[in-house]
Amino acid sequence: MxxxxxxxxxxxxxxxxxxxxxxxxxxxxxxxxxxxxxxxxxxxxxxxxxxxxxxxxxxxxxxxxxxxxxxxxxxxxxxxxxxxxxxxxxxxxxxxxxxxxxxxxQDGIALKAYPRLSFQITIKGVDAMNYRIETKEAFEVFGMERVFRIDEDGEAPNTPAQLWQESHANGEVERLAVNAGDLPKFVSQDSYKVHGICSYRDTGKDTFPYMLGAFKSGTSNEAGYSTVTIPALTWAIFPSEPIGWDAFGDTIETLYRRFFTEWLPTSGYEQADGLELEVYGGRDGLHSVELWFAVRKV
Missing domain, CATH: 1.10.10.60 (Homeodomain-like)
Incomplete structure (x- = not known):
């Protein structure tokens, strides 16, 4: 199917x-x-x-x-x-x-009608999508975890973006970066030390876990943090172009949207349990993000 x-x-x-x-x-x-x-x-x-x-x-x-x-x-x-x-x-x-x-x-009253959605093939793909498929051995991440509602309801911070803002403001991001230690070899050495790790365990149908996390290496200090083992998986990795901070939100949104609407429907892959990583990096005063999606062959 x-x-x-x-x-x-x-x-x-x-x-x-x-x-x-x-x-x-x-x-x-x-x-x-x-x-x-x-x-x-x-x-x-x-x-x-x-x-x-x-x-x-x-x-x-x-x-x-x-x-x-x-x-x-x-x-x-x-x-x-x-x-x-x-x-x-x-x-x-x-x-x-x-x-x-x-x-x-009442006769002549104006109402709104929202028709049934149906999914059809549309012509897309004029703009190239850069991606690569990599199989990685199991690795560990550690950091600060929150569980969020998918509908973004509940007490603040109620989105990952708010967690990032809060953790920058109180210095937790900088402290985690210091405790991260060296980057492991399977991560680009242009990467920063703190990243977003999403949906690595089941927290219920209406919620998902999100971690401000670091890759664990031999020089990491994970004391006081939540630690998660990411199993050996195949990853579809989508890098952004170098950008400024002001374009970060729109860039990530575009990468996610193109993955779900252009790449995934025609790739012969499906997501493996929804596991996603947002791996941040940069050089020469510009920044970048790689979206890692755990996938498997259909």
Whole structure:
């Protein structure tokens, strides 16, 4: 089963269950990946988080039902599409459509419709993607770990970017860089000492672990830090061009998006458990990032 078919099977399941319970495990199973991987790649491909897409589809169908039926009660429609009370339904409905559920029945009222997503082949790839495939033996990383929600909800810092900001401000990044010691030989010697390590263990379907980490070597001091063993894996590695700090966010976003939308669907590989590394480096006053994706042959 190819990538397009798997993704469309996942969309079929969501569409068939908009008026019921949508099990994220089943969505991901139909796409042949983990729940974390599916929720992780979905917004890069579609520009909308999975939960928001489902919410929009539910409220689109709810609006059509109210508009086309003079007998349907608002509370019944609310319950049908997963809202526990008319108040929460009305709040969500007005946020999306700009009108209350009762107003949706008025003749000529303007509503919004978000159609079902489907995945198709599009012509891309005009711009070359630099990458390499490397198989590496097991290695260890250590550093400061946090667990985040995929939907970025919860107490601050609630994103890896905020963790970086906090750790720079309190000096933890600099302290970890000192404790990192020498870089191991399998890492470019232009690399910095502190990197981002993502999804190296299972923390539940709605969360993922992220570490501000260093590669462990014979001169490292990992006392007081979390230590993780990364098993022997094959990696697809995507380097950026040299850039300034002000372009870093957009550059990383572009690399992730092109990996999920251009390289992965046609490469003959799939992600291996969602494990990713952001390896930072630089020279001559400019900076760079390499995104390491653990992959395996389909």
């Amino acid at each position: 190819d990538w397009l078919e798997r993704m469309n099977r996942a969309m079929d399941y969501i569409e068939m269950n908009l008026a019921g319970d949508i099990e994220l495990e089943e969505v991901a199973r139909r796409a042949c990946c983990s729940t974390y991987q599916f929720q992780r790649m979905f917004p890069f491909i579609t520009n909308v988080p999975l939960a928001e897409y489902i919410r929009r589809r539910k409220l689109t169908l709810a609006a059509l039902e109210l508009q086309n039926s003079s007998t349907a009660k608002v509370i019944d429609v609310a319950m049908k599409y997963g809202y526990e009370s008319p108040v929460s339904f009305a709040r969500a409905f007005q946020a999306l459509h700009g009108v209350t559920p009762a107003m949706a029945r």
